[in-house]
Amino acid sequence: MKWPAMGYARVDSLDGLWRALDAAGPEAQILAGGQSLLATLSFRLSEPSGLIDITRIASLKGIGVTEAALRIGALTRHADLARDPLVARHAPLLAQAAPLIAHPAIRNRGTIGGSLALADPAAELPACVVALGATIVLASRSGERRVAASDFFKGLFTTDLEPGEIVVAVEVPVATAASRQTIVEVTRRSGDYAMAGLAAVLSIQADGGVADCRLVFFGVGSGAEIAQAASAALIGQQLSDASIAAAKAALADDLDPPSDLHGGPELKRHLAGVLLARALRPFLARSEQAA
Amino acid sequence: MNEIVTPRSLGLSREDLPNSYIGRAVPRPNARKLVEGRATYTDDVSLPRLVHAAFLRSPHAHARIVSIDTSAALDVPGVVRVFTGAELAKVCDPWVAVLAHLKGMKSAPQYPLPLERATWQGEAVVAVVADTRAAAEDGVAALAVLFDPLPAQVDMETALRPDAVIIHPELGDNLVFTRTAETGDVAAAFASAHKIVEATFHTGRHTGVTLEPRSIIADYNRADGTLTVHHSTQAPHMMQNVFATQLRMPEGDVRVICKDVGGSYGIKVHVYPDEMAVACMSRIMGRPVKFIADRFEAFGSDIHARDHRITGRLAVDAEGRFLAFDIDDLTGIGPYSVYPRTSAVEGNQVVNLCGGPYAFGAYRCTTTVVLQNKSPTCQYRAVGHPIATAVTEGLVDLAAEALGLDPVAIRRKNLIRDDAYPCTSPAGMRFEGLSHHASLDKLLDMVPLERIRADQAEQRRKGVYRGLGFASFIELTNPSPFMYGIGGAKISAQDGCTVRMDPDGSVVALSGVTEQGQGTEAILAQIVAHGVGVPVAKVKVVTGDTQTTPYGGGTWACRGAGIGGEAALQSAIALKEQILQVAGAMLQAQPSSLDIIMGEVVDRATGQSRMPLSELGRIVYYRGDTLPKDLARELVQTRHYITKEYPFAFTNGIQASWLEVDIETGIVKLLEHWCVEDCGRVINPMLVDEQVRGGIVQGIGGALYEHCIYNKDGQLLTTTLADYLVPMAAEMPDMHVGHVETPTQESLLGAKGAGEAGTAGAPAAIMNAINDALGPLSAKVFAQPFTPERILKALGTIA
């Protein structure tokens, strides 16, 4: 279907954005990369009164690193995540995740800020930022506020964003020597939304002990699903086939997947367990992997 | 049969002349426009005063239309007019899709827009015409249509039960067609069998997904009473007749123009009510109306196909010889049989083709075709073939397993011998000449069987499950009037070609078959260049215009090369003879002593050049005064061709699939695929190979990905390309194609069809490969598509 009739305004600063939001009223939506929003318009699933284009706001762009955090501007495109050397070094999970998102032409327009603000339950990036323990930087007319990624996502297509507020950046704690990051997913076809996916961030000490662990699933619930019990089952343990099996068993309490066109909850639960093992096994000591 | 003149007897052998193009991989002359964005698809055409149509479609699987309030829609800026079923019915007669030779078949009258009830979700109910498509959609959104939802008959398994919802009460029940046939003593064969294997197969309802959606511009010109239709179709002449008949116009006043078509695969050979509505609206308004289906409405209104449940049994003796097949097929076709081919042909074809490659004695089959409140189904690429092949080859592998035979050995033992032709199958199919054993030999030359079996064994030790599957198949091509004509459908089985030489020695060929990208125009150019004796670059081919091309059937059921190609060859040869008559008069030589090679008249014996065709053309067209007064000088010839001896030219082949099943996720990874097929004379091996590969991928789609999924209320859930999974590049394997050539003796060209072979065999090969992979785990799958969920259920991993 053709898009509904709607207004359009482009702003080139945050101040301009606040003014435009005031003028446009509550039915207007913010247009970043547009790769999900514009697709929903062609089903007439949403009929915003207008779109406010923020893609030329310079302060939302760029990737920089401080001592403790990698700051990724909201307008950073998936294609940038995939090839930026700072991301590859400090948040390898995001560099791994980007090529899994749809296809090259989508990655050339879609932005991290847009993906996080949409909070699609099957999307990779929300799960990644939760797994990374990132902070989402939000801004509104009244200033900036920072929200832990795990608090930012509130459910199906729902976030902590208030009306008149946007995502301006993501701050990711930089990876350390102990960091292990990986993303795995099951898709019918390359680039499809995952039937089930897992973003895993662990901290493994020199002796093989798991100091910290965040297993975050996507495509199996209403959003980025933190597997609390499974993660807890690993923390303080040596990473081993046995502890992985224990984590897998603990998953039963973590997930309550819905049915979709691929199948029922049992399918998704099963796939989540498979992914857990597939994500963690590469981090086993080499001797264990061989076994 | 036609008098058997061989290509060689006419000096048309394949390699001895530079313009002997038959069998050569000539690039398509019309491909360059495609790679430069200069093709002309229907939506690329714009006309003065053009308006755009959009449809309100039923949100219910079954509902009474209580009222239609158009007032708000008419107030929408840009909206020109709103049409309901009743208004269109004033200018258009309804159609009923039955074929007389399918005894007892029944269906209900169908109108461009329904008068009282909507019978599937997605059925067009009201039309809005506006100055842009966007405005027309705004108008649709402003319509107020009150529906009274009715109980829907969704499940085909319950369609004939006493408590079923009768979709068309005037028909009495939901039975469209049923037929049981038996050859030989099936009961005795099963009673005497050493082993009986049985399985129930399901094929998933799927659809064609032409990348170019259905597209039409109807332009009724009141001033001269003509209707010109720019149409993305496979059968321009058929549609000319349909538009004329239903809109009560003389056929000669209707012209159908079909330039480039962005894929068809059978989807674009049917009469669609929304397209008929467009013609009606143009007829009423006297101005051009365009309708381009969007993807969303395509999923709910393009024909679907292959919604079948088949129970099959095979009886074998102790040596592994097949004794009898017993097949019971049930299919749900939606609420109407689709005009004019009907929706009973697919089921009929399934039971005609089961067991097809094999020699056996007794055959029993039943096909049952029922109505349901889902999108109508009809013929889609390789109609019935992938279903019949999956059933047959699935049973063959079960028999092999039961007997402890190798899958190749059991096929070798039972495939019809290559020297057994002509023969008739127990299902009544007449085979002129097939090459199952030669094809199997060739396949085994290509498939590294030993390496694969060794790898399979080694991988299994590592917990990796790989499988190899085979599927022999037959394919029905070059249809005669026995397919549709005898049933009363005005679908031409013959086709014509006009070939003319212009003054500069170039050649124009006008053909009734059409180009959908398979390369029809390229092979016609090759054939005509070959037949006349000119470089292929000197030939221009015109197709897709009922006013300029000879009357023909168009392109479907793999008839373009075999029927259209033969008409082109015959007319090219006739033109060559005519040119040589004129050349003989000019050169004071016997025409039989002359020949034409690469656009030059030459001395046949020596090959010495006597005169370029451009000189001959100059004299004929500009200095005809210098030629003998009584010399026939029409450098234009037309020939029509129809098969006469066999109802169909059957082809055959065999495929093999090598794949890996991830037993933890149920994901199937395709590793490699092979196909050997015998389409008779290969005109352009590059085009044939790509037809086969494209066909295989459509078969893979059905086997692994594609599925029109409905909920229990008859709501289609797969309405976007993100939900309905079409094969993409990353998952597709490299495919190897080989050929055996058994030309049909019915034509000089000897060509049969090639476009459906890939689709016919691929799902069966994949199913057998999956079941081979899962063999050690005692799991089997028979329901397509073979999704991760189904595979994990078969493994018992999930319930």
Added chain:
Amino acid sequence: MNRRIDVSLTVNGEKVSRSVDTRTHLIDFLRSELGLTGAHTACEHGVCGACTVRVDGDAVRGCLVMAASLDGAVVETIEGLSDTGEIRDLQAAFVARNASQCGYCTPGMLVSAADILKHAPNASRDDIREHISGNYCRCTGYQAIVDAIDDVLKARRESEAA
């Protein structure tokens, strides 16, 4: 907010100024306003890739780009790529390999393939398959397309080396 926006942009090297309806995506703009019918719409929800064109040097889905947002942008379509000769070898390889059947996906496929030539000159066959995965072809089975792109990558590498 305005429902018509004035935009000035460069399309295939030519300056274009239009007042566009905000509900128009780039492909409808190219096709209806500029008569550039090479790029096609086939799904209009960003899945099939038939509408792939270049904006500011990047391959994008034309159906997921608002025409109104393109003030100052540089847009290239198959027509422009044909005129400049940038992908003449690729187009020739598509013809030679019969990597195009109905042709409807071909312009978008070529823009995606041009992306590989630009950014991944050493792409393997698997890389090529992965990269063009966002472009549906319903006719060919993809193998000829992969072959054609592979041919051009190899030829370009050889001519670089020479």
